Amino acid sequence: MSAASLGGAFRTMLVRDLLLAWRRRGDAMLPVLYAIIVATLFPFALGPEHALLARIAGGVVLVTVLLAMLLALDNVFRGDLDDGALEQMLLAPQPLSLLLAARMLAYWLVTALPLLLVAPVLAYMLGLEPAAQPVLLLALLLATPLLALLGIVLTALTAGTRRSGMLLSLMLLPLAVPIVIFAAGAVGAAQQGLPWVAPLAWLAAALALALVLAPLACATALRIALDT
C-alpha cells in the first residue's frame, strides 16, 4: 500500500463526506438551529431573570452544543450501513482506520465548526460575561473534537444494531462527563476571575491522545459491531 494511495483514499473519503453534506446542506445547518432553539427555550422555561441566566450561560451553551453534536452523531454510520456503503468500506483494501479518520474529520468540520461559530452568539444572548467568552470558545475548541472522536467510536459500536440515537446518548454521556466538567470548570473559573488554564490543559492532553487512538479504536469497534 503506497503512501500516495493512502493519501488518495483519505482524500476520497473526505471529499465524499463533504460532498454528501453539501448535497444535504439543509441538514448540516440543523445542529446549529437546534442549539439556537434549545438555548432560546431556557429563558422561556426559567423566566427572563438576567443574573440567573448570566450565571448559567456558560453551562447551558456547553450542554446545548454537546446535545446538538449528539443528535448528529446518530447518522454518522446509519446511512452508510443502510445502503451497504459501509460494507464497501470494510472490503476496500485501504486500512479502515484511515478511512474512519477522514470520516471523523468530516464530521467535525460539518457539525462542530458551525456550532463553534454560533456558540459566542448564544453565550452573549444569555448574558455571559465578556471575560469568560474567549475561554468558552477555547474550551469548545478542545471539547468538540474530543467529543467527536469519542462519539464516533461509540457510534461505531452501535453500528450493527438498529437502535435509535438514545442508546448512543446513554453510552456517550457518562464518558463525556469529564469533558463537560473540565470545560465548564474553565469557564466557571474565568467567570469568577480565577485561573482557568489547568482544566484546558487536561482537555488538550486528552485530545492529543484521542487523535492517535480514536481511529484505531473506531476501526476495532466497527469490526466488532459488524462481526468481521
Added chain:
Amino acid sequence: MSAASLGGAFRTMLVRDLLLAWRRRGDAMLPVLYAIIVATLFPFALGPEHALLARIAGGVVLVTVLLAMLLALDNVFRGDLDDGALEQMLLAPQPLSLLLAARMLAYWLVTALPLLLVAPVLAYMLGLEPAAQPVLLLALLLATPLLALLGIVLTALTAGTRRSGMLLSLMLLPLAVPIVIFAAGAVGAAQQGLPWVAPLAWLAAALALALVLAPLACATALRIALDT
C-alpha cells in the same frame, strides 16, 4: 366499513406498536435514561450549588422531558417508511387517521408515560421544592400528550424527506415554546406560592382540541409528504 372492523384495525395497530416496543424494550427505556442523563449533565455544567439548581429545577426537567420526547419522535415513522410498512398502511382500506390515532396513543404510552414516572425523581434530585412537585407532574401530564400529538403531525410532514430528526426539532421547538411557557409558568407560580391553575387550564383546552384534530391533520400531512 363497519364499526367492528374499525375497532379491529385500531386494536391491530395499537397491539402491533406495543409489540414492537416490547421487542425493543431496551429502546423503550431509553428516553427515560436520556432524560436522567441530560438532567444529570446540568449539575456538571453548572456546578453543584444547591440553591442555583433548585431555582432552575422545574425548567430543566421540562426542557429535558421535551428533548427526550423529541428524540424518540424521529423514529415514529422512520422504520415504517424504510421497510414499506407505511405504504401498506396508506393502502389499507381503513381510514388513515384511525391508524394514526393508534400510533399516537402507542407513542404516548411507550415514551411519555415512563418519563412522567421519572420526572419527579429528577426534580427531587435537582432540589425542586416539594410544593411545586405535584404541579410539575400535572403540567407534564398535560404537556406530554400535547407534544406527542403535535410532534407526530410534524413528523408526518417530514416523513417523505429523508432528513434527520433535526428538521423536526427545528419545526417542533417553536411550536413547543407556548407549551413550555404555560407549563413553566404553572411550575414557577407554584414555586413562588402563587395560583397556578390558569396556565394549566390553557394547556388542558389545547389538549382537548388537539385530541380531535391531530389524527386528521396527521393523515393529511402524511399524504402530502408522501405525495398521494
Added chain:
Amino acid sequence: MRSVETLRMDKFLAMGGFAQYVWPAYAAFFVILAGDVLATVVRRRRVLRELRGRLARQGTRRPRVSA
C-alpha cells in the same frame, strides 16, 4: 398487656426512630438481589422452554451441526 418480648421487638423495629430509613434500605438490598435471582430463574425457564420447542420441531428444519 404486652410482653417484654413484644416491647423489645417494637423497640428493635423502631430502630431508634430511624425505622423509615433503615428498613427500606434493607428492603432495597434484599428485594433488588432477589430480583436478580428471580430474573435468572425466569430466564432459565424461558430458555428451557424455547430449547424444548426447538428440539421438538427439529425434524422440520435443517440438521444441527455437532462440531
Added chain:
Amino acid sequence: MTPTLASSTPPMIEARGLGFARRDEGVFGPLDFALSGGGIGLIEGDNGSGKTTLLRVLAGLLRPSFGTARVLGAEPGSETAREGTATMGHLLGLKADLSALENLRIGMGLYGHKPTPGPFAMLTQVGLEGYADEPVRSLSAGQKKRVALARLALLPARLWLLDEPYANLDRHGINLVNDLLTAHAAAGGAALVTSHGAVSFHQGVTCTVRLAA
C-alpha cells in the same frame, strides 16, 4: 402499448390515456388498457421504463399527470379502491422485529379480515414451515418474499398489484407465484404483474402493457 380487453365483466382496472411525468419529463404513457376479473395483466418493459411508477399510480401513491385511471370502478387510492386491492412492491412492508406469523396477523388486521385457511397454514403453503415464529429479520431474501406472498394471499383483495414478484425467488418460489396467480384468477380475481420477460407468467395472460424506455 397493446390494449387488450379480455372478457365482458366490468373491468377492474381501466386506464384511458394514462400517463405520468416527473417535472414535465414523461416517464410513461399515454396508456390505454383494461383488466377484468379472472385476468392476469403483464407490465413489460426494460429497466427504467416506468413499470414501478405505473403500479404506484394505480395504487394511488402517485397522481397521474394526464389521462384517467379507474380501479375497481373508483379513483385509485379511494376507499373503495383500497379495500379491494393488495399491493406488493420492492419494499415488502414486513416488520423485521416481528415474527412471520405476527406480520401476517397485522396484515389481516389492517383489512379487518379473518380468512379460513389461516395464516399458519398459509406459511406452510408458501414453503415456510417451521419459520412461523422466526423474526423476519433473520430470514433470507427469498424467505422474506415468501412471507409477503403469504400476506397477499390472505387479504380479501380482488385485485393484486405486484412489482417484480419473481425477484429473489428460487424455482419453487417462481412456481409458487404462478400457482397463486392462477388460483387468484380462477377465483375471479385479477392481477397486474411487472416483469422483465426473463421470468414471468405465461399461461392465460389477458393483457400486456408494454412500456418503452
Added chain:
Amino acid sequence: MTPTLASSTPPMIEARGLGFARRDEGVFGPLDFALSGGGIGLIEGDNGSGKTTLLRVLAGLLRPSFGTARVLGAEPGSETAREGTATMGHLLGLKADLSALENLRIGMGLYGHKPTPGPFAMLTQVGLEGYADEPVRSLSAGQKKRVALARLALLPARLWLLDEPYANLDRHGINLVNDLLTAHAAAGGAALVTSHGAVSFHQGVTCTVRLAA
C-alpha cells in the same frame, strides 16, 4: 457440493471443510471447492440455503464456524484478499444523494485505482448513457444495479463475489452481466456468482457449489 478443480494455476478461492453456523445451528457446509483464475463458479441453492452467507464468509464479513477458506492465497478479509476482491451484494453500497459518476469515482478512490476506460465510458457501456449526473436516488431498481456493475468493472480486482447479479435486470441487463463475466474470465479473473438457476451464467462454468436448504 460438487468440487471441481479447473486449471493448474493456484486457486483464487479454496475452501476446505468450510461451514458456517449461527448459534451453533448449521447454515451451510462443510464445503470443499476451489476456483482458479479464468473460471466462473456458481453457487446454487434454494431460498435460505445459505448462498448470501457463503459469500459473506468469503468476503471476510463473517467468520467461518469450521473449516478453512483461502482467498487469493490469504485469509478472507485480510489486506491481500481485500485488495484483489470486489463484492456486490443485495445492498449495492451506492450513495443515493450522489450522482452515478460520483459514486463510481468514490469506488475507484477507495481502491486507489485509475483505470483507462474511465468511469464515464463505463456508464455508457452498462447502458446508462445520459444518466451520469443523475442522483442515484432517482434511478430505477435496474438502473441502480447497472451502476453497481459499472463500479465492479472499474475496480482492479481479480476476484468478483456477486450475490444475485441478475435480480432486477431486464434481458439486456442479463446479457450485460454475462458479457462482463466472460470478459473478466478471459482476462484471467475469477468470479463466484449466486443464482437460483432460473437465470444464470451457462457458458464455461468451471465450478458449481450446490447448497442444500
Added chain:
Amino acid sequence: MNAFKLWYHKLGSPPYFYVFAGYIQPWLWTIALLLAAVGLYGGLVLAPPDALQGDAFRIIFVHVPAAWMSLFVYGVMAVSAFVAVIWRPKMAEVLAMESAPIGAAFTLIALITGSLWGKPMWGTYWTWDARLTSELVLFFIYLGIIGLYHAFDDPRQGARAASFLAMIGAVNLPIVHYSVVWWNTLHQGTTVHYFGPSSIAPSMLWPLLLMTIAAKFYYGASLMGRSRVALLSLERGKDWVADEVRGDTAHG
C-alpha cells in the same frame, strides 16, 4: 503450571463450565446465606447504636458491601471483557456480560441505601457530592453496557461490542472519579467531608466484614446461575445442551 493450564482450558469449555458451575453454585449460596445471617444478627442486634448517628448507622451493613461490590464487579467484568475482546473465548464473554447486571444491581443498591442514609444524616436524599455523583455515573455506564449487549441480534457479537465499551468505561472511571472531586473544589461551597478516616468499633467491624464477604459469595452464586442459563442459550445447537434439556424434562 500445567495443572493450572489444564484447569483453565477445561473451565473455558462451556459444557465443563456448566457442570462445574452447577456443582459449586449450592456451596456459594450456602456460604453467602450463612455469612449474611450471622452478619445481620451482629449488625442489627448485637452492635450497639452509634454515639452520633443512633441506629441509622446500621444502614452501613448493606450500603458499604453494595458500594464496594459495585466497584469490585466492574473490575471482574473489565478483566473478562479485556480477555473477551482480545482472545474471544466464549466463557470470558459470558462472564463479562452476566456480571454487568449484577454490578448494576449492587450499584443501584448503593445509590438507594446511600440516599436513605443521607436523609437522616445530611437532611436530603441527594446532593451532588463527588462520590455520589461518580457512583451515579457508574450506574449509567453499567446500563450502557447492558443496553449495548441487548441491542445486537447475535449475543456473541453483542458481548464483544459491550466488552469493548466496558474497557473504555474502565479507563474512564478513575477519570470521572477524580474529575468529579476536582469539580467540587473548583466551585468551592457545599462540599462537606462525610467520610472521615473513622476508627470503626470492632462490634461494627466484624458484621460489616461478614456482610462484605457474603456479598462476594452472592456475586459468585448469581454469576454461576446466570452463566449457566446464558450457556444453554448460546450453545443451543450443541449436543450437550440437547442432553441437558432432555434430562431437565425428565426431571420435571
